[in-house]
Amino acid sequence: MSLENPTTDVQSNVLLPDEVPIPTQEETNAGVARASSIIAMGNLAGRVLGLVREIALTNLFGASRAVDAFKVATSVPTGFYDLLIGGHVNSAIIPVLSEITTREGQKALWGVISVLLSLVTAVLALLILLVTVLAPQVIGIVGSGFDPEKAALSTHLLQLIAPSLLFMSLFAVISGALYALREFKWTAFSGVVFNGSIVLATILLAPPLQLLPVVKATGVQWTMTRPAYGISAAAIGWLIGSLAQLAIQVPGMKGARLRLNFNWRHPAVRQIAKLYAPVMFSLIMDILLIRPFSFSLASQTGDGSIGYMNWATTLIQFPQGLVATAISIAILPTLARQAAIITEESSRAFKDTLGLGLRLATTLIIPATIGLLVLANPIIALLFQHGAFMEKDTIITAMTLRLYLIGLPFACLDLLLVYAFYARQDTLTPALIGAGSLAVYAVTAIVLFPRFGLFSLMLADSLKHVTHALVSAVLLSRRMNGFGDQRLVQTVVKTGLAAGVMGLAAGLILPILTARIGTATLVREALLVGITGGISVAVFLGIAALLKIEELRWIGGLLARRLGLRS
Numbered sequence: 001m002s003l004e005n006p007t008t009d010v011q012s013n014v015l016l017p018d019e020v021p022i023p024t025q026e027e028t029n030a031g032v033a034r035a036s037s038i039i040a041m042g043n044l045a046g047r048v049l050g051l052v053r054e055i056a057l058t059n060l061f062g063a064s065r066a067v068d069a070f071k072v073a074t075s076v077p078t079g080f081y082d083l084l085i086g087g088h089v090n091s092a093i094i095p096v097l098s099e100i101t102t103r104e105g106q107k108a109l110w111g112v113i114s115v116l117l118s119l120v121t122a123v124l125a126l127l128i129l130l131v132t133v134l135a136p137q138v139i140g141i142v143g144s145g146f147d148p149e150k151a152a153l154s155t156h157l158l159q160l161i162a163p164s165l166l167f168m169s170l171f172a173v174i175s176g177a178l179y180a181l182r183e184f185k186w187t188a189f190s191g192v193v194f195n196g197s198i199v200l201a202t203i204l205l206a207p208p209l210q211l212l213p214v215v216k217a218t219g220v221q222w223t224m225t226r227p228a229y230g231i232s233a234a235a236i237g238w239l240i241g242s243l244a245q246l247a248i249q250v251p252g253m254k255g256a257r258l259r260l261n262f263n264w265r266h267p268a269v270r271q272i273a274k275l276y277a278p279v280m281f282s283l284i285m286d287i288l289l290i291r292p293f294s295f296s297l298a299s300q301t302g303d304g305s306i307g308y309m310n311w312a313t314t315l316i317q318f319p320q321g322l323v324a325t326a327i328s329i330a331i332l333p334t335l336a337r338q339a340a341i342i343t344e345e346s347s348r349a350f351k352d353t354l355g356l357g358l359r360l361a362t363t364l365i366i367p368a369t370i371g372l373l374v375l376a377n378p379i380i381a382l383l384f385q386h387g388a389f390m391e392k393d394t395i396i397t398a399m400t401l402r403l404y405l406i407g408l409p410f411a412c413l414d415l416l417l418v419y420a421f422y423a424r425q426d427t428l429t430p431a432l433i434g435a436g437s438l439a440v441y442a443v444t445a446i447v448l449f450p451r452f453g454l455f456s457l458m459l460a461d462s463l464k465h466v467t468h469a470l471v472s473a474v475l476l477s478r479r480m481n482g483f484g485d486q487r488l489v490q491t492v493v494k495t496g497l498a499a500g501v502m503g504l505a506a507g508l509i510l511p512i513l514t515a516r517i518g519t520a521t522l523v524r525e526a527l528l529v530g531i532t533g534g535i536s537v538a539v540f541l542g543i544a545a546l547l548k549i550e551e552l553r554w555i556g557g558l559l560a561r562r563l564g565l566r567s
Helices: 025-061 065-104 106-133 135-142 148-161 164-180 190-205 228-247 267-299 305-340 344-374 376-384 391-405 408-423 428-452 455-479 488-517 522-547 550-562
Strands: 210-216 219-225
Touching: 025 065, 025 190, 025 228, 025 305, 025 376, 065 106, 065 135, 065 148, 065 164, 065 228, 065 267, 065 305, 065 408, 106 135, 106 164, 106 267, 135 148, 135 267, 148 228, 164 228, 164 305, 190 228, 267 305, 267 428, 267 455, 305 344, 305 376, 305 391, 305 408, 305 455, 344 376, 344 391, 344 408, 344 488, 344 522, 344 550, 376 391, 376 522, 391 455, 408 428, 408 455, 428 455, 488 522, 522 550
Parallel strands: none
Antiparallel strands: 210 219
């Protein structure tokens, strides 16, 4: 098999570029919309359970050293996963498998998957053994600011969850195959299974409250709290969840023929490795340098700092998952297939598909960003401020969230731009841009840390996303000879105006409601979020209708047809 020069063979189901049927742009748009809706629903359910997971952790353990130890321990398998497998899926696996499926059919696809699964299992089994044995040294690097007690707890948690790396990686390879087949539903709901397992294990296995000594500046105080080792319940849930999300993929593999095959010289494997090499370079910088650097700086600002960062990013992940991730993954296989067919028509279709994704992301992410910015405090208080999570924790987390939000719109649009590079099987350019933006992050954090402390990391992160998005847009535009007539500026201006009016209305309504509703309770926070949020959405939709934002009207029409309200 040759990816560059496929041969014509009726017996083997190979299609030459001019023989591949090209759907109309209307059909492509409808397909993207359907896929986006499936992924968005799955992401929404998964994010909700992810939020429940964080609520369970905050309620049971608060902003504590136990949570910090858990977050650092889980960052190790997550980091290795991102480095060795996760980065492959969108940058190399989906584009290559989409091309193979387009040109050679499903039989060739499953042959490549057999090789990938065999190699992943062999390599990661050895890696897991090494991580388990060297866990103290690994935690000593990643959690360099930890005291011996916290480091010991984090080491124990890492050894417990290390096998999850294999399950997560096998899941990623299979999900890449399903995406290449444009089969989205099984993978879309994997987050539900993963986070649900953690929630159940944490609640059911966490030990009860005990009277324990707590060392404070004023001396030792006795208080009712849970022992730190109880966080092991969440680690057990992590391990179970990683296996469960792998199992949920099985129904989508109907008809697959898999066998052991360690042919690492397979042309597709070589092509994936070639595409992934630049991505791995930028991920190495991020995972092995930037993440430990960030954790080290955050840990210097006191216990709970890593938790504040995590809770803020959990809320950020809602709009990211519903907008950027859903749209990006939905259009990536289509973009890859359009890029594989070298014709003027497919080139125009590529720009139109990307333009649709950018416009849809713009019309959804800008109002979401403004809404979170205004309602940060009541949302965090509603979700987290109970149990061991205090009002001071809400204030710090809200500020952390607001600073992250500066970069959210840029991060969402940038994801689509990066996937457009990947679809064209160009991974070097995004990797170089990523390396530059990570340098911007590190320098900004170091310069601002003495003055802003923990918050310097959020400011640096936002500047990183702004830099990456702007450079990506300029370079991609040059590669494609422009984006075509996509009305991107018009969409940004209209959506920004509507979202700005919405934010102003929310900012006026919130303090009035806060003064009238009274004492802080969960019911009050729910009313603040519900009433202010409802009015804000109504204001945004009203202004959007006056401005005739076509993308929202299009989304509304699709929803109406799916609900049977319009033919």
